[in-house]
Amino acid sequence: MKPGNQNSYKSLKSISIDGKNYKYYSLSEAEKNGLEGIAKLPKSLKVLLENLLRYEDDLSVTKSQIDAIKLWLKDKKSSTEIAYRPARVLLQDYTGIPAVADLAAMREAVKEKNKDPNTINPLSAVDLVIDHSVQVDKSANSDSFEKNVDIEFQRNGERYSFLKWGQQAFNNFRIVPPGTGICHQVNLEYLSKVVWSEKFNNEDYLFPDTLVGTDSHTTMVNGLSVLGWGVGGIEAEAGMLGQPISMLIPEVIGFEVKNKMPEGTTATDLVLTVVKMLRDKGVVGKFVEFYGEGLKNLTLADRATIANMAPEYGATCGFFPIDDETLKYLRFSGREESTVKIVEAYAKEQGLWVSDGIEFTDTISLDMSTVVPTISGPKRPQDKVLLTDASSEFKKVFKEATKRTKQNISKVENTDYDIKDGSILIAAITSCTNTSNPNVLIGAGLLAKKAVELGLQTKPWVKTSLAPGSQVVTDYLEKAGLNVFLDKLGFNLVGYGCTTCIGNSGPLPENITDAIQKENIYAVSVLSGNRNFEGRISPHIKANYLASPPLVVAYALAGHMEFDLYKDPLGQNKNGKDIFLKDIWPSNKEIEDTLRDALNADMFIKRYSNISEGPKQWQEIKTENTSIYNWDESSTYVKKPPFFD
CATH class of the missing domain: 3.30.499.10 (Aconitase, domain 3)
Structure with a gap:
């Protein structure tokens, strides 16, 4: 970081924090020295303003750019272009x-x-x-x-x-x-x-x-x-x-x-x-x-x-x-x-x-x-569907998309089950959007625990996966003892990466894809991701729904998008009594109590203390300790850019 040389608003000051001195470009000082009213700016614009004050050099960043942020307060909009340098x-x-x-x-x-x-x-x-x-x-x-x-x-x-x-x-x-x-x-x-x-x-x-x-x-x-x-x-x-x-x-x-x-x-x-x-x-x-x-x-x-x-x-x-x-x-x-x-x-x-x-x-x-329980789909994140309406809304979506009133059914070879229009074939706990949130991951684990203890099982045609955005997630699920129940429902760890959320859902079993193609099945995925455009999740899946991790587990138990999670039983207990979603949905207190005992700062410190090491496969990669890369002329992927030739 090399600051600019202008400092038109004399904002460079010192601050002592915990016995150490630092320089900084003070917004309050700039306000005193001519930028009247900037205290009322949105915090995000204050960040941009500090950036301009710090880099003012009269070349890329000019005083007029700084003034334009002050003038923004007049109309709450601006046509001025600024030069912004992220850290x-x-x-x-x-x-x-x-x-x-x-x-x-x-x-x-x-x-x-x-x-x-x-x-x-x-x-x-x-x-x-x-x-x-x-x-x-x-x-x-x-x-x-x-x-x-x-x-x-x-x-x-x-x-x-x-x-x-x-x-x-x-x-x-x-x-x-x-x-x-x-x-x-x-x-x-x-x-x-x-x-x-x-x-x-x-x-x-x-x-x-x-x-x-x-x-x-x-x-x-x-x-x-x-x-x-x-x-x-x-x-x-x-x-x-x-x-x-x-x-x-x-x-x-x-x-x-x-x-x-x-x-x-x-x-x-x-x-x-x-x-x-x-x-x-x-x-x-x-x-x-x-x-x-x-x-x-x-x-x-x-x-x-x-x-x-x-x-x-x-x-x-x-x-x-x-x-x-x-x-x-x-x-x-x-x-x-x-x-x-x-x-x-x-x-x-x-x-x-x-x-x-x-x-x-x-x-x-x-x-x-x-706010009420909500999913989104089948093609856009903004297509909000209340969970109470999910079953009836899917029926409408299916009719509009296929022009069919009757569901196609297809036998899956070498199994004792069929799939049909609306069958959920992928249920994925995936994406940083939700796996960064311990509450919903613990919620999914507790729901899985209750489901397993009551004898519920994932439907056999559903491809299930757990791909969190951090190793800390599996640490706290393990400490809470919830990983075993997710595993029993098929939500085993598959990787720490984007996976299904970016379309890396991997192949469906061959007999499933054959069954889809044979009867042109309108298949469904449910994922805890952030995007659900048609064709993004899998080329074989037509409708994709975004949902919280607990609902992803619930839909894996249900197996079909027409299943009404409020009214239809997920199964029966050993006494023959119907089990509904409300019977296995964890309370906020259960989630908070479990989280309090399962997650602590030491988990983050331990996981990130050796972040650059990687798995053994990474450690085994041999590279030349050189400042110039030895390009492989026969490579079809890593090619030398031709700009300087």
């Missing part, structure tokens, strides 16, 4: 490899001009998390995870070798190996600091933690008050090389939350409600910022779930202010106490701490006590 860049393996290849090619070009190739490095901190390559080839067995990892490394050996070379070759560049977690969850639980610190001229500077990422759901980290969103590869590379991102000062929609969610509802129900509301409102290209007395009733994990789905509700980001819950989560996830003290002191000093009196472009309000 760091987050990559995943699919979109990150071209960026690393470009850096490697730049090094070679520099060497050919008899210069030192080691001068080519990212200028901003870059983290690349390998999470997009694991596929659910094996499932519903105790060894599914190990087998899927083996297959992943066989498929991706060349790519992983290249990335491992980059890990040792470049400064400011970290790799999180395969089998560790999903980039957004790792970002939330470990990489993010909320307030960033860097040295310049031997002095420590504090500023808001910000980032861009090469994945649309980078927005998840806004739940932790870290401003970030997804960008294309060119913008990400510009950020890596210290270049500003050009953007319009956005409109900011204030989303007021009131009261708290009722018993039996989950963060998934809440976020699907928010998605529908904001899609109807129209927030494309805008920031959304959450405020109101209901914030205190949202855990950080709940906020992250809402922030994650910003692309689905169309916003650039869904930002939450810093408050006591932010600090609680930082401690809870094993961050150092010194980091927590810096965040609190800096946020309060800068006016980034939660407060009233903010002026927004427009506002919208939700009374969270009105």
